[in-house]
Amino acid sequence: MRIDRTHRFLIVGFGGMLVAFIASILLTLVFKSLNPFYHLSIYAIAFVFFFIMVLNYVRERKGIKRISDLGTDLSVDDSKFEVKSSNKWTRNFYQDILSNRQKIKQATEWINAIAEGEKIELTEDNANHLSKAVINLQSELIKFRSKEEKSAWQAEGLAKFSELLRTYNENMKDFGFHIVSETVKYVEGNQGAIFLAGKEDDEEYLEMIGCYAYERRKLANKKISKGEGLVGQCMQEKDLIYITDVPEQYVKITSGLGHATPRHILIIPLISDEKMVGAMELASFKVLEDYQIEFLKDLAKNIAASVAVIQVNENTQQLLVESQKMSNELQANEEEMRQNIEEMEATQEEMSRNQLELDGVFSAINNTLLKAEFDVEGNVISANQKFKEFLKWEEADIKHKKHENICKNPERCGEIWRKVQAGNNHIVEYETRTSKKEKVWIEASYSPVLDTNGNLKKILMLGQDISERVANEEEQRRLSLVADNTDNSVIITDKEGLIEYVNSGFENMTGYKLEEIRGRKPGEFLQGPETNQETKKKISQLLKEEKPINEEILNYAKDGRTYWVSLAINPVRDANGELQNFIAVQADITATKKSALDAKYKLEAIGRSNAVIEFDTKGFVIDVNQNYLDIIGYEKEELIGKHDESMVDQYTSKSKEYKQLWERLAKGEFVTDEFERYTKSGKKVILKCVFNPIFDINGNAIKVVKFANDITQEKTLERENERQQVELMNHMEAINKTIGSLEFDKKGKIVKANEIYLSITGFKLEDIQGKSYFDLLPEKDRFKPQYQLMWESLQSGKFFSGEFKQVDKNGHEVWLSGTINPIYDNEQNLEKVLLLAQFTTKSKQKLNELGGSVTAMKGVIPILELNTDFSLKNANPLFFEASGYSRMTLKKVEFSKDFRLANGTKPKDILKDLDEGKKVETYLEFKTNDGEWVNSKVSMAGVQNLDLELDKIIILFTGMVEQNLKLKNVN
Template sequence: MGKNNKLSITFLFAGIITAALLHFFIIKGLLNGQHISFNWKNFIDLHNNIALYLIDSLWIILPLFGWFAGKFFETKINSLKSEINNTKTQYSKVNDIATYLSEGNVDFEEDQDNNKIIRKLLGLRDSLKKQKEEEETRKKEDNQRHWVAEGLAKFGDILRQNNDDINKLSFEIISKLCKYTDAVQGGFYLLDDSDESDIHFQLTAHFAYNRQKYNEKRLEWGEGLVGRSAFEQKTLYIDEVPQDYVDITSGLGEANPSVLLIVPLKFNEEVHGVIELSSFEQFEKFKIDFVEKIAENIGSTISNVKINIKTAKLLKDSQEQAERLSQQEEEMRQNMEELQATQEEAAKQSKEFISFTNSVNHTLIRAEYDVNGILLYANSKFLRKLDYENNSEVEGHHISMFINEKDKEWFNDIWNELSRGGHHFEGYMKHVTKKGKDLWTMATYTCVRNESGGVEKILFLAIDTTEHKKQSMDYEGQIRALNLANIKAEYAPSGKFITCNTKFVEAVGYTMDEVKETSIFDFFTDNDQTDFDELWNNVVNGMPYQGQLSVTIKDKKIKWFQMTFMAVNNMYGEVDKILVLALDITDQKELEIKISEQNRTLKQQEEELKNSEVELQKRLDAAKKELRQHFKEVEKSKIRHEKTLEGALDAILTTDQNGKIEFFNKAAEELWGFERKDVVGQNVKMLFNPDIIENDEFVNKFVTTNSDKFVGERREISISTKDGDNVQVLMLLSDATVDKVHTYTAFIQKIEVELF
């Protein structure tokens, strides 16, 4: 049975089983209700009742019901399965379409469906497919434009770089063009129109051609497809190439190209050549357009090259003609010059000799002597320098009249050598002028020989160096004095030793050989090296130095020198050497060091003294503070006493030991008639009549400074009031001494006579 009948059979068996069980339990119930045992006989007897046959029909009704119920459910289930399968199929289609679209695949095929989603997705596919095709078309066009632009730039460079060699240019173009356009072979034909009677094309370059086909590299104007393209000035594109037109040979055999492209090299309506390309594949239109553009550029370049070649040829012909004319003119000119030179040579030599003689006479001291030393000729400069006025004073005289007696011995040896035709003399020479002065010259004595080689005369030429010689001798004297008085040495700018005097050797303690092996830097310790390097560089750069330096001499001893460093320049202004002058100041420096140490000791003691003064000042300030406090207490006590005395009925006044009034109470004001402000600070003598002071011993001692006063004694005396009255009073004097300073207090009581 098929899968679709399983459910019907299942329901059928279920109906049979249900009918059997139901029939059994009904029969069993009927028998039990009648209290009859269950056996086959009793079962048959029950069928006497027709209704029991209805119960037996359950065996037919229930299985049939089960069968039809199974069929019904099978139909429903199959319908649901079909719908589910259809849904799955549509979902699978939707999923596949969505997957294709998400992956960018729009080239899949799918049948139309009634499902809206599938129809929309297929519509989206068609839209994307159209966009993709448009994008591919655009990209293809962009790639083609880029390919064309890149090719134009590439071949433009080739045309610029090789426009001076047409053969190299043609090969570079055809080989690169075949590779760039994917052509399998190509040829470059150049129009040769140099001979108007024989205009033809010459194959100047080829690529991948069969050698047997192109043994002849010449094509006549209008011959073949190449000639036709040039004649018509049009591009020929042939996609059905004759079988015998051209073969391409490779390692795989021979093949005939399927397409042929022939483009004329045209510029300004003139053809300058033809390019022929062949390929197994069709040439696309953009490639054909590209080759035509390249052909136009090539035509322009070839036109310019031809013009340049013609121009160069004309220029070369013109130059050759000009050179021939110039050569002829030069030959003629040389002939004329040789003729003229022969005529002018003698006059020229004469003029040159006269000019030379005049130049010598204006520049040098010149004289001529015979071999015996007799002066034959002297120029004006000779006369002027030797203080003579005319030639008659010197001509005919012996040379010895111009030589000092002290120099004649060595000069005679020189002259004897010259008179015998010996070597010339050159050097410093001292002459004696007419006035007896020395004339120093840089002189040359030269033999002038005759035709036989003998000495005819002796020529004397000289330059006046008197001032220079004097200055040189002065400098030499100064240098000798410096060498005697100072330590002196000379060093190269690098510090290398050049020379020194004996004082330098003695000062540093080395031998001369040892000094020669040293440099200036060896005399300074490592601690001083940096500072000295800077000093030395400054001197080399033109900054002289003068100052005191400590120098390390032999056995590492230290000496102090007052040193001067100065650069000496050569004639070009460059530093030639460094001059070092020094004085040994070691003893002086050691004394300065001792004095400096003593000064440091004194400063230290002074500092300690200052510290002591500070401490003493602190103590003094404390004592002053304490004393001021004491004075304040005394002042307070004094004020208390003054207030006490102020209230006394008797007159009281106080003076210092110099007689100056310090206190004057109210009773005293009333007694004398003076106000306190008028007497305080005044001398006490103003309170007494001068006669009383002179005659009264008590008063006299009281008002006199540094006198022994009558202290503790009460005396009757007379005083003078402001009004000039004399008043008799009793006066008692007391003395208060503090630190040997006396203060005197007078107690005065007026004497009054009471009448009863």
């Protein structure tokens, strides 16, 4: 039944039912005697109409429910769904549901396609609000993906260039090329250049340090002044410049295809801490997008920071090199000090000419220098506060003091007074004592003060406290002496591990000279194929962590010889805790290593040639070797787990001595003796046995190892041992007759001293027995840390060789040359320390006398030092005074221009004579700082290095001394 007819039928039926009921009621009222059958017929017809109406209503409701489910559940297959209804409302509702389902399916397919990256096009057939919304979604997603790709591109680029900036941060040229080349590649440009900012004569400029085009490295040699061209304009404005229409002749890129002009130029300033350190120029055939420009801006900041760091590192490295060079020239400080004294004398002369400035100058002197005035008799007239604090004088002491109370040496005091009374200024350094008997050093300048008649009125002394400098120089001299004279190798590297200095001990040990290895890492040439790789890795890791290192390692000498060293490397830091250098000390322990290997092989030989059995601490057998089984006659399985008493007789096993033996062994005592044992067959054997307790890390005995030999072998060993002991005693007796020796216990207390040592120092054994090594040092050296470190190293197994300073019974300094060696017992525990040395005090005195003679000669003869290429190296104050040069201006003087040799003598002839060890005497004319030429007789001598090669040339101006003497004789 069609749904429209049903609706009409329901209306007619409902109306018919209503008419039937009304008719039934009227008939009942009119015809009261009407037969009931008629009523029932009417009601039956009405009920049939009602039933059909309800049935169709339920059917229609079920159809509408199915259509509703079709609209809400997309999983329903609409191709198998059929609506049996002719109701146009229902059909329209069904068609709308189907249409919406198609739109939703289409939208779903598009969304999935968009998610997979496909592009959706909208046609007229599927143009609706939902389709347009999907298309809008697609457009937004494309924009989002593009933005994400650009952000990822920028982040990836910054990360990549961060790694590049860390990699190429040592050389500015390589840095410039790699950074600009990678930048051009990354932004798909065609050419790029990077410039570094500089300044010369107050004119700022940009210098090209890297250039790249068409995947080739271009020559980078170009300077651009500030304001010149686009790059110079970028430097002036400190802002980005981007041009998209480049003039034809601005730049051309050459490739295999010919010449092409890029149309887009981007110039970015490199700014670090608001300071422009450079610029980067990029050329491209295509437009640079905004995100690329933003990336380049961020990259420019990172490049600028790296450039600033590299410049700081290069400047720091340069300063370190210059500092090292200055520290090696020990005479630099002395010459600068003398120059300061000369300037002070000039200031004093100016003071005498200008009385108005005198008070101000003396006020400055009072605040900075030690000042005292003496009358012509040497009595102290006055002294400033710094002078009184220096000598710890009270004000009341001044009137009782004389010059002799300051200058304790009568000869030097007389020399000073004679020169000053003669009207000459005099500068001198000498040692004096404070009122508290403390030793101090002063550098004093004595100047005569004349009255208006030119007569000596008083003497003015200006001085400086140089106690600390003298102490430092003495300490440096001693350290230098130790480094130069010790057999140990000393290496000093920079913080990167590159060699800056090695001592003669290193050169003797390895065969390498400093000139061959300067700037290299020690491991590059000292280590070889047999060097332990794990030790190398451990040392490398500790160096990276800047920690001290103590290792033993196999090294290779220059001639290929291998040797073992005990290596100690310590980092050196500045006052701020920053790493500056590494100092490595190497001691040759090849002999010790050989001895250790020898001991190892001997132990293995003992195991092969001796009977060995192991027990627990209660005496039960743990293990036994074949030699012992051969002696005792048992099989190994028969002995394992049995007690040692199974191999002795009943009397011995029950004896008190036997029980005490195992009690002693259980306590960790070492026992050696001859013992009787019985074989399996009952035969008695006599064994020379050594019981060795073995300890765990806590020092507790865990087992006992017994080494056994028959009596014949033991007797043989005893005789050999007696012979060796006699030989050793003969050696020791010979040593005691020729070399001084001191024996210390493991705590550093003196136990013994031989007659050689006692006779030279004047001590008796009871005078020093029980005292420490530090008690033998001069008082000023007893608390220096190097001696404490030396004893700590001795206790850890290191030995020392070189020169040692002590005092004798009268407190005078004595010098010894030899070794201090730790001595160990059989268990490798430190037993004592032995010093064996020869006395070298007279040699040291001769060396000091020689140094004094050299100093005296520098005080009377002008001296000039030249390198072998005749460049000026150094000079003494007398030459500076005669020439008018200072130490700084001396470096700029050229020998070929400012010096003339007499009689056609040539430098190469002088070098030849000096190489042959001859002394050259000739006449030399030089030009002073004022332009005047001075002629003098000179004596030239060569100074050789340790390889007997000419190292420098010394020129003594003897003629100037003779002229001065003649002038004095005439006067």
